[in-house]
Amino acid sequence: MSTLTFTDADLAAISARFEPAPAADIVAWAVETFGDGLCLAASMADAVLIDVATKVDPSIEVVFLDTQYHFPETLATARRVEQRYRLKLRVLTPDREPDDLWRTDTDACCQARKVDPLSRHMAERAAWLTGLRRAESDSRRDAAIVQRDGRGLVKVNPLATWTDEQVDTYIREHDVPVNPLLFDGYPSIGCWPCTQRVEPGEDARAGRWAGSDKTECGLHL
Ligand code: SF4
Secondary structure (H helix, E strand, O other): OOHHHOOHHHHHHHHHHOOOOOHHHHHHHHHHHHHHHEEEEEOOOEOHHHHHHHHHOOOOEEEEEOOOOEOHHHHHHHHHHHHHHOOEEEEEOOOOOOOOHHHHOHHHHHHHHHHHHHHHHHOOOOEEEOOOOHHHOHHHOOOOOEEEOOOOOEEEOOOOOOOHHHHHHHHHHHOOOEOHHHHOOOOOOOEHHHEOOOOOOOOOOOOEOOOOOOOOOOOOO
16 A cells, blocks of 8 residues: 555544554554555664564564664674564665764764665655654654654554563563663664763663764654
Protein backbone atom coordinates (compact mmCIF):
# COMPACT_ATOMS: atom_id res chain seq x y z
CA MET A 1 0.00 0.00 0.00
CA SER A 2 1.28 3.45 -0.82
CA THR A 3 1.92 5.95 1.91
CA LEU A 4 -0.20 8.36 -0.15
CA THR A 5 -3.24 6.31 0.89
CA PHE A 6 -3.04 7.89 4.32
CA THR A 7 -3.88 11.47 5.11
CA ASP A 8 -2.32 13.05 8.17
CA ALA A 9 -5.71 12.68 9.88
CA ASP A 10 -5.70 8.95 9.04
CA LEU A 11 -2.26 8.55 10.59
CA ALA A 12 -3.28 10.47 13.70
CA ALA A 13 -6.34 8.24 14.12
CA ILE A 14 -4.29 5.06 13.65
CA SER A 15 -1.72 6.34 16.11
CA ALA A 16 -4.38 7.11 18.72
CA ARG A 17 -5.92 3.66 18.26
CA PHE A 18 -2.53 2.05 18.92
CA GLU A 19 -1.86 3.92 22.22
CA PRO A 20 -2.79 0.89 24.38
CA ALA A 21 -1.67 -1.73 21.83
CA PRO A 22 1.21 -4.17 22.32
CA ALA A 23 4.27 -3.32 20.24
CA ALA A 24 3.92 -6.59 18.32
CA ASP A 25 0.44 -5.57 17.13
CA ILE A 26 1.79 -2.27 15.85
CA VAL A 27 4.62 -4.03 14.01
CA ALA A 28 2.15 -6.53 12.55
CA TRP A 29 0.00 -3.70 11.19
CA ALA A 30 3.07 -2.10 9.58
CA VAL A 31 4.19 -5.39 8.03
CA GLU A 32 0.73 -6.13 6.66
CA THR A 33 0.25 -2.58 5.40
CA PHE A 34 3.60 -1.88 3.79
CA GLY A 35 5.08 -5.30 3.02
CA ASP A 36 8.45 -4.98 1.27
CA GLY A 37 8.11 -1.23 1.51
CA LEU A 38 8.89 -1.40 5.22
CA CYS A 39 12.26 -1.44 6.94
CA LEU A 40 13.47 -1.18 10.54
CA ALA A 41 16.18 1.34 11.41
CA ALA A 42 18.36 0.03 14.24
CA SER A 43 20.68 2.09 16.43
CA MET A 44 22.25 -0.99 18.01
CA ALA A 45 21.89 0.40 21.52
CA ASP A 46 19.70 -2.60 22.26
CA ALA A 47 17.81 -5.10 20.12
CA VAL A 48 14.37 -4.78 21.74
CA LEU A 49 12.59 -3.59 18.61
CA ILE A 50 14.43 -6.16 16.49
CA ASP A 51 13.38 -8.90 18.92
CA VAL A 52 9.74 -7.77 18.77
CA ALA A 53 9.74 -7.28 14.98
CA THR A 54 11.48 -10.51 13.99
CA LYS A 55 8.95 -12.47 16.02
CA VAL A 56 6.30 -10.91 13.75
CA ASP A 57 8.31 -11.14 10.52
CA PRO A 58 11.63 -13.01 10.72
CA SER A 59 12.69 -11.66 7.31
CA ILE A 60 12.00 -7.99 8.02
CA GLU A 61 14.64 -5.72 6.53
CA VAL A 62 16.85 -4.10 9.18
CA VAL A 63 19.10 -1.17 8.33
CA PHE A 64 22.04 0.15 10.32
CA LEU A 65 23.63 3.51 9.59
CA ASP A 66 27.38 3.09 9.72
CA THR A 67 28.46 6.71 10.13
CA GLN A 68 32.12 5.60 10.29
CA TYR A 69 32.27 7.07 13.81
CA HIS A 70 30.63 4.37 15.87
CA PHE A 71 32.17 3.05 19.07
CA PRO A 72 33.76 -0.41 18.63
CA GLU A 73 31.16 -1.70 21.11
CA THR A 74 28.35 -0.57 18.81
CA LEU A 75 29.86 -2.29 15.78
CA ALA A 76 30.36 -5.46 17.83
CA THR A 77 26.74 -5.28 19.00
CA ALA A 78 25.59 -4.97 15.38
CA ARG A 79 27.47 -8.16 14.46
CA ARG A 80 26.10 -9.97 17.50
CA VAL A 81 22.53 -8.92 16.80
CA GLU A 82 22.86 -9.83 13.12
CA GLN A 83 23.93 -13.36 14.04
CA ARG A 84 21.45 -13.84 16.86
CA TYR A 85 18.42 -12.93 14.73
CA ARG A 86 19.83 -14.07 11.36
CA LEU A 87 19.01 -10.66 10.04
CA LYS A 88 18.74 -9.40 6.54
CA LEU A 89 20.93 -6.50 7.73
CA ARG A 90 21.59 -3.65 5.34
CA VAL A 91 24.51 -1.45 6.40
CA LEU A 92 24.10 2.04 4.97
CA THR A 93 27.27 4.11 4.54
CA PRO A 94 27.88 7.77 3.69
CA ASP A 95 29.26 8.73 0.30
CA ARG A 96 32.28 10.45 1.85
CA GLU A 97 35.41 9.36 3.68
CA PRO A 98 35.94 10.14 7.38
CA ASP A 99 36.73 13.83 7.84
CA ASP A 100 36.67 16.61 10.44
CA LEU A 101 33.27 18.03 9.59
CA TRP A 102 31.87 17.02 12.99
CA ARG A 103 34.32 19.48 14.61
CA THR A 104 32.87 22.48 12.76
CA ASP A 105 29.34 21.64 11.62
CA THR A 106 27.53 18.80 13.34
CA ASP A 107 24.31 19.44 11.43
CA ALA A 108 26.07 19.03 8.08
CA CYS A 109 27.93 15.98 9.37
CA CYS A 110 24.72 14.29 10.56
CA GLN A 111 23.07 15.18 7.27
CA ALA A 112 25.87 13.54 5.28
CA ARG A 113 26.39 10.52 7.50
CA LYS A 114 22.88 9.74 8.74
CA VAL A 115 20.07 11.61 7.02
CA ASP A 116 21.27 11.36 3.41
CA PRO A 117 22.16 7.63 3.47
CA LEU A 118 18.80 6.79 5.04
CA SER A 119 16.97 9.03 2.57
CA ARG A 120 18.69 7.31 -0.36
CA HIS A 121 17.61 3.94 1.00
CA MET A 122 14.09 5.08 1.82
CA ALA A 123 13.54 6.33 -1.71
CA GLU A 124 12.50 2.74 -2.45
CA ARG A 125 10.47 2.32 0.73
CA ALA A 126 7.14 3.56 2.05
CA ALA A 127 7.56 3.27 5.82
CA TRP A 128 10.06 2.58 8.56
CA LEU A 129 10.06 1.30 12.12
CA THR A 130 12.13 3.03 14.78
CA GLY A 131 12.83 2.37 18.45
CA LEU A 132 12.10 5.97 19.45
CA ARG A 133 10.47 6.30 22.90
CA ARG A 134 8.80 9.24 24.64
CA ALA A 135 10.66 8.54 27.86
CA GLU A 136 14.05 9.08 26.23
CA SER A 137 14.00 12.88 26.39
CA ASP A 138 11.86 16.01 26.54
CA SER A 139 12.27 16.42 22.79
CA ARG A 140 10.62 13.04 22.24
CA ARG A 141 7.86 13.16 24.84
CA ASP A 142 5.12 13.96 22.29
CA ALA A 143 6.19 11.37 19.71
CA ALA A 144 3.29 9.70 17.96
CA ILE A 145 3.17 5.95 17.43
CA VAL A 146 2.41 6.45 13.74
CA GLN A 147 3.28 9.67 11.96
CA ARG A 148 4.54 11.13 8.70
CA ASP A 149 8.26 11.91 8.59
CA GLY A 150 10.03 14.78 6.87
CA ARG A 151 10.30 12.77 3.64
CA GLY A 152 6.55 12.15 3.49
CA LEU A 153 7.02 8.51 4.52
CA VAL A 154 5.22 6.79 7.36
CA LYS A 155 7.29 6.43 10.52
CA VAL A 156 6.13 3.86 13.05
CA ASN A 157 7.41 3.93 16.63
CA PRO A 158 6.08 0.71 18.24
CA LEU A 159 7.92 1.38 21.52
CA ALA A 160 6.86 5.03 21.83
CA THR A 161 4.89 4.46 25.04
CA TRP A 162 7.45 2.17 26.72
CA THR A 163 9.08 3.27 29.95
CA ASP A 164 12.71 2.54 30.79
CA GLU A 165 11.46 -0.12 33.22
CA GLN A 166 9.48 -1.87 30.48
CA VAL A 167 12.55 -1.93 28.27
CA ASP A 168 14.71 -3.36 31.07
CA THR A 169 12.12 -6.02 31.86
CA TYR A 170 11.78 -7.03 28.21
CA ILE A 171 15.56 -7.28 27.83
CA ARG A 172 15.78 -9.50 30.90
CA GLU A 173 12.84 -11.74 30.05
CA HIS A 174 13.83 -12.23 26.42
CA ASP A 175 17.61 -12.25 26.84
CA VAL A 176 17.93 -9.41 24.33
CA PRO A 177 21.45 -8.35 23.28
CA VAL A 178 22.42 -4.88 24.45
CA ASN A 179 25.31 -2.57 23.75
CA PRO A 180 27.69 -2.80 26.76
CA LEU A 181 28.09 0.98 26.73
CA LEU A 182 24.60 1.20 28.27
CA PHE A 183 26.18 -0.13 31.47
CA ASP A 184 29.15 2.22 31.25
CA GLY A 185 27.40 5.57 31.65
CA TYR A 186 26.00 5.95 28.14
CA PRO A 187 22.18 5.63 28.26
CA SER A 188 22.02 7.01 24.72
CA ILE A 189 24.66 5.96 22.22
CA GLY A 190 25.64 7.78 19.06
CA CYS A 191 28.94 8.50 17.33
CA TRP A 192 31.99 8.67 19.59
CA PRO A 193 32.87 12.32 18.77
CA CYS A 194 29.40 13.46 19.86
CA THR A 195 28.51 11.16 22.76
CA GLN A 196 29.57 11.61 26.39
CA ARG A 197 28.77 9.77 29.59
CA VAL A 198 25.93 11.30 31.63
CA GLU A 199 25.57 11.68 35.37
CA PRO A 200 22.96 9.59 37.24
CA GLY A 201 19.57 11.30 37.01
CA GLU A 202 20.46 13.33 33.94
CA ASP A 203 18.32 13.21 30.78
CA ALA A 204 19.26 10.05 28.91
CA ARG A 205 20.22 12.05 25.84
CA ALA A 206 22.16 14.74 27.74
CA GLY A 207 25.44 13.25 26.54
CA ARG A 208 24.54 13.65 22.87
CA TRP A 209 26.15 16.78 21.37
CA ALA A 210 26.76 17.94 24.95
CA GLY A 211 27.56 21.64 25.22
CA SER A 212 25.51 22.56 22.17
CA ASP A 213 21.79 23.12 21.65
CA LYS A 214 21.58 20.23 19.19
CA THR A 215 19.40 17.40 20.49
CA GLU A 216 18.58 15.34 17.39
CA CYS A 217 20.63 14.21 14.41
CA GLY A 218 17.84 14.96 11.97
CA LEU A 219 16.52 11.45 11.39
CA HIS A 220 13.53 12.13 13.60
CA LEU A 221 12.85 15.78 12.71
FE1 SF4 B 1 28.82 13.41 12.66
FE2 SF4 B 1 28.54 13.56 15.31
FE3 SF4 B 1 26.38 13.45 13.69
FE4 SF4 B 1 27.96 11.31 14.04
S1 SF4 B 1 26.66 12.32 15.60
S2 SF4 B 1 27.13 12.01 12.13
S3 SF4 B 1 30.02 12.28 14.19
S4 SF4 B 1 27.92 15.12 13.85
